[in-house]
Amino acid sequence: MSPLASYRRLLHLAGPFYVLVAFLGRLPLSMSQIGTLLLVSSATDSYGAGGLAAGALAVANAVGSPLAGELADRVGQRPVVLVQSLTGSAGLVLLVVLTRADASSAVLTATAAAAGLLLPQVGPLARVRWRPITSPDRGQERLMDAAFSYEGAADEASFVLGPALVGLLVAAVSPAAAVLVAAGLLVVFGCAFAVHPTARLTGRAAGPLGGQGPLLSVVFVGLLLAQLCIGMLFGSIQTGTTALTTDAGEPGLAGIVHACLGVGSVLAGLATVALPPSFGQERRVLLSAALLVVLGAPLLLVDSVGALVAAVLLLGFGVAPYMIGVFSIGERAVPSARVGLAMTLLAGATGIGYAVGSAVAGRLADADGHTAAFGVTVTATALALVLAVAGQRPSRRMLAARAQTTEAASPV
Numbered sequence: 030m031s032p033l034a035s036y037r038r039l040l041h042l043a044g045p046f047y048v049l050v051a052f053l054g055r056l057p058l059s060m061s062q063i064g065t066l067l068l069v070s071s072a073t074d075s076y077g078a079g080g081l082a083a084g085a086l087a088v089a090n091a092v093g094s095p096l097a098g099e100l101a102d103r104v105g106q107r108p109v110v111l112v113q114s115l116t117g118s119a120g121l122v123l124l125v126v127l128t129r130a131d132a133s134s135a136v137l138t139a140t141a142a143a144a145g146l147l148l149p150q151v152g153p154l155a156r157v158r159w160r161p162i163t164s165p166d167r168g169q170e171r172l173m174d175a176a177f178s179y180e181g182a183a184d185e186a187s188f189v190l191g192p193a194l195v196g197l198l199v200a201a202v203s204p205a206a207a208v209l210v211a212a213g214l215l216v217v218f219g220c221a222f223a224v225h226p227t228a229r230l231t232g233r234a235a236g237p238l239g240g241q242g243p244l245l246s247v248v249f250v251g252l253l254l255a256q257l258c259i260g261m262l263f264g265s266i267q268t269g270t271t272a273l274t275t276d277a278g279e280p281g282l283a284g285i286v287h288a289c290l291g292v293g294s295v296l297a298g299l300a301t302v303a304l305p306p307s308f309g310q311e312r313r314v315l316l317s318a319a320l321l322v323v324l325g326a327p328l329l330l331v332d333s334v335g336a337l338v339a340a341v342l343l344l345g346f347g348v349a350p351y352m353i354g355v356f357s358i359g360e361r362a363v364p365s366a367r368v369g370l371a372m373t374l375l376a377g378a379t380g381i382g383y384a385v386g387s388a389v390a391g392r393l394a395d396a397d398g399h400t401a402a403f404g405v406t407v408t409a410t411a412l413a414l415v416l417a418v419a420g421q422r423p424s425r426r427m428l429a430a431r432a433q434t435t436e437a438a439s440p441v
Contacts, residue, residue, distance in 0.1 A: 035171065035172060035174075035175035035302055036175060036179065036302070038172060038175075039159075039162075039163070039172060039175055039176055039179065042162050042163060042165075042172075043158075043159075043162050043227065046225070047225055047227055050218050050221040050222045050225060051151060051155040051183075051222055051225075052183050052186075052187065053214065053218040054114075054149075054151040054214075054215075054218040054219045054221065054222040055151040055152045055155075055183070055184070055187045056187050056190065056191045056194070056211070056214055056218070057117075057118075057121075057148065057191075057211040057212070057214050057215035057218075057219065058090070058148050058149075058150070058151070058152075058187075058191075059187045059188045059190070059191025059192065060191040060192065060194060060195050060207065060208075060210070060211040060214075061086060061121060061144070061145070061148060061208070061211050062083050062086055062087050063083070063191075063192045063195050064195045064204065064207045064208040064211055065079070065082050065083045065086050065124065065141050065144075065208065066079045066080060066082070066083035067079065067195070067199055067204040067207065068124065068125065068128055068204040068205060068207070068208050069081075069082040069083070069124075069128065069134075069137050069138075069141070070204075071203075071204050072128035072129075072131075072137070072204075073134055073137070075134070078134040078137070078138075081134070081138050082134075082137050082138045082141040083141065084384055084387075084388075085138045085139075085141050085142040085145065086141040086142060086144060086145035086148075087145060087380050087383060087384055088142070088145070088380065088381065088384050089141075089142040089143070089144075089145035089146040090145035090146065090148050090150070090377075090380055091376075091377035091378070091379075091380030091381045091384075092146070092377065093145070093146040093147070094150040094153070094373040094374075094376055094377045094380075095370055095373045095374045095377050097109055097113060097149065097150065097373060098150070098153065098154070098369040098370040098371070098372060098373030098374065099367075099369070099370040099373075101154060101157070101231060101369040102231070102366055102367055102368070102369040102370055105228060105229070105231050106154055106157070106158075106223065106228045106231045106369070107223050107224060107228040107229070108223075109149075109223075110149045110151070110154065110219060110220075110222060110223035110228070111220055111223035111224065113147055113148065113149035113219070114149055114215050114216060114219030114220045114222075114223060115216065115220070116147045117144060117147035117148040117149065117215055117219070118212040118213070118215040118216045118219070119212075120140065120143050120144030120145075120147050120148075121144050121208050121209070121211055121212040121215070122209065122212050123140055123144070124137065124140045124141055124144055124208060125205045125208050125209055125212075127140055128205065129205070148215070149215075149219055149222075149223075150372075150373050150376050150377075151219065151222055152180060152183065152184045152187070152376065153369075153372035153373045153375065153376045154222075154231075154369060154372065154373070155180060155183075155222075156176070156177065156180050156356060156360065156368075156372050157231055157368045157369045157372055158227045158228070158230060158231060159172075159173060159176035159177070159180075160173060160360070160365070160368070161227075161230035161231070162176075162227060162230065163176065170306070170432075171306060173357070173360075174301075174302060174306070174310075174357065175302045177353050177356055177357045177360070178298055178299060178300075178301045178302040178353055179298075179299070179302075180353075180356070181294075181298040181301075181349045181350075181352050181353035181356070182294070182295045182296075182298035182299045182349060184352075185291045185294040185295045185298060185345075185348070185349050186291065186295050188291055189288045189291035189292065189295070192287075192288065193288060194207070194210070195207040195211075198210055231369065246362060246363075246427070247423050248358065248362045248420065248423050248424055248427050249359060249362045249363060249371065251416055251419065251420045251423070251424075252355050252358060252359045252362065252375060252420075253374060253375065253378045254378075254412075254416055255314070255351075255355050255413060255416050255417070255420075256352070256355060256375045256376075256378040256379045256382065257378045257379070257381060257382035257385075258382060258409045258410075258412045258413040258416065259348065259351065259352060259355075259379055259382060259409070259413065260378065260379040260380060260381060260382020260383040260384075260385070260386060261382040261383070261385055261386030261389075261405060261406075261408075261409040262321075262325075262348070262382075262386065262406050262409040262410065262413075263290075263379070263382070263383050263386065264382065264383040264384065264385065264386030264387030264388075264390065265386040265387065265389070265390035265402055265403065265405035265406040265409065266287065266290060266328075266341065266344075266403070266406050267283075267287050267387060268386070268387050268390035268391050268394055268402045268405075269328070269390055269394060269399045269400075269402030269403040269405075269406065270283050270286050270287050270337065270341070270399075271283040272394040272398060272399040272402055273331070273334065273337055273399035274286060274334060274337075276398070276399065277333070277334050279334060282334060286334065286337055286338055286341060287341070289338055289341045289342040289345065290341045290342070290344060290345040290348065291345060292342060292345060293341075293342045293343060293344070293345025293346045293348075294345040294346070294348040294349040295345075295349065296345075296346070297345065297346040297347070297348070297349045297350050298349030298350065298352075298353060301313070301349070301350050301353055309425065309428060310354045310357045310358050310424070310428065311354070311358065311417075311420065311421050311424035311425050311428065312421075313350060313353070313354040314351060314354035314355060314358070314417045314420070314424075315414075315417040315418065315421060316350075317347050317348075317350035317351035317354060318347075318351055318410070318413045318414040318416075318417035318418075319414055319417075320346065320347035320350075321344070321347040321348070321351060321410040321413055321414070322407075322410045322411055322413075322414050324340075324343050324344045324346065324347055325344055325347075325406055325407045325410040326407060327340045327343075328340050328341075328344070328403035328406055328407060329400055329403055329404065329407060331399075331403075351413065355375065356372065356375060358424055358427075358428065359371050359372065359375050360372070361427070361428060361431045362424075362427055362431075382409075386405055386406075386409065389405050390402035390403075390405040390406075393405065
């Protein structure tokens with residue numbers, strides 16, 4: 030089946046409306062962090078206060094999303110995402126109200142954390158739905174590869190379009206308007222994702238929470254560390270980009286330059302479906318990790334915005350294939366009743382890595398400039414490669430065992 034045929038088949042099985050709401054439903058999460066940063070910064074006249082609030086939102090979301098994933102595995106995605114969409118939206122609206130009321134930085138940080146705790150992880154939960162959606166098809170594993178390729182590209186696209194939309198709204202209206210639009214999108218498309226008929230295909234696990242089989246295998250722990258590295262890459266690149274563009278007298282270009290990472294990543298993510306099935310997911314992770322190291326090294330040499338744009342754009346071509354491979358292996362590395370928890374844990378690890386990467390890179394940038402910040406990026410790619418090498422044999426064994434189990438369980 031050709032790549033285009035695979036994507037057409039997915040669209041036919043899920044329906045265009047599902048693809049639309051599953052994409053738009055993830056925009057509020059990508060908008061909320063930078064929206065909170067700009068909102069609180071403008072309200073308090075302090076970038077430190079804005080960064081603290083945005084960081085609290087990101088970390089709280091990373092910590093809370095696995096619990097939501099576990100609940101979704103247990104009772105189904107519909108009630109969990111519906112409640113999260115409504116309460117998360119209310120949290121964002123409350124944040125705007127409190128900034129207008131001149132609340133203290135501590136109150137704004139706590140409110141941002143509460144909102145982050147409640148925001149749904151639509152992207153990881155959308156990945157969970159693809160296996161039951163594709164179950165009627167004989168070529169399910171090939172379609173699952175295509176589905177995860179699409180989801181990786183969709184995540185990257187959302188983190189390009191979301192901040193860009195925030196930038197437009199801030200320029201045209203205000204930071205408060207940007208956060209309110211994010212809240213509105215969450216009510217509309219988060220709820221639409223929650224009540225879509227495909228939600229009924231999830232949440233059939235029985236037994237107490239955490240009792241559906243082991244989760245933390247050697248393979249899965251390695252995948253969590255891999256996503257932590259990717260999060261560090263994201264956070265350090267954003268920090269280094271901000272430092273370089275600010276030094277160049279063009280601080281407004283930081284968001285545009287950072288978006289270039291997503292452009293290359295989206296293109297590469299969509300193209301991964303063309304790889305032959307014989308080229309296993311663990312080998313794809315290894316190849317893309319090596320690519321990240323090679324393409325990340327030039328960041329240590331850039332000294333202009335133009336050179337940075339080229340370096341960041343090229344680096345993006347290694348990001349999505351790496352994440353697609355990690356999430357694909359993760360989906361197969363855990364019991365089927367716990368995939369929601371697994372996907373949200375991987376997403377949460379990315380968020381924690383982002384916070385660590387941005388914090389470390391920020392301190393280094395303050396002391397030694399953008400090159401030191403990009404040193405964190407290069408270090409993260411090197412760690413990702415080490416993890417990919419170490420994970421080859423256990424991942425291959427796990428995938429082979431999963432394939433045998435699937436084949437034995439399939440009807441003759």
